[in-house]
Amino acid sequence: MGxxxxxxxxxxGMSRSKREGDGATPVGIHRIVGCLYRADRMARPCDWALKIGPRDLWSDDPRDEDYNLMVPAPYAHSHEKLRRADPLYDLVLITDWNWPYAERGRGSAIFIHQWRRAGYPTEGCIAFSRADLRWITARISYETRLIMRDAKSYP
Known part of the structure; x- marks a missing residue:
């Protein structure tokens, strides 16, 4: 929408060679492939959003066959809890970074979520204000793309 x-x-920072645990955001054009939300904290943000349940986790263990996929607790491998005490994951857009067929170690859980505060870095995700994230989510269509450019991409 410009x-x-x-x-x-x-x-x-931004990376053209993303690796698991480097804290970098991958440069590129990414599709939005899913939407998760906390139904106990907000109304359904779009008709294709799925509720985050108390057992929902995201695998970030490159040694596991479910690497970069949502998995249920209990889960023996390294993972990230999707149902957080803070509001960062009240609304999560899932990107297609290293998905659906993950290359081990190339990075996982590149989400779009709410920021802690303006300018506060993420672990590699993209974060927006709650208001902007809700505005964006309500307008996503099948062809929506997230364009992440580094400084070298600009003339």
Whole structure:
């Protein structure tokens, strides 16, 4: 829709060679492939959103066959809890970074979520204000793309 939004990126900056745990946000054009939300904290943000349940986790263990996929607790491998005490994952857009067939170690859980505060870095995700994230989510269509450019991409 031609809009630009202030966002926060990974503590590792932007990367053209993303690796698991580097804290970098991958450069590229990414599709939005899913939407998760906390039904106990907000109304359903779009008709294709799925509720985050108390057992929902995201595998970030490159050694596991379910690497970069949502998995249920209990889960023996390294993972990230999707149902957080803070509001960061009240609304999560899932990107197609290293998905659906993950290359081990190339990075997992590159989400679009709410920021802690403007400019505060993420672990590699893209974060927006709650208001902007809700505005974006309500307008996503099948062809929506997230374009992440590094400084070298600009003339």
């Amino acid at each position: 809009r630009r939004f202030p966002c926060s990126i990974g503590r590792g």
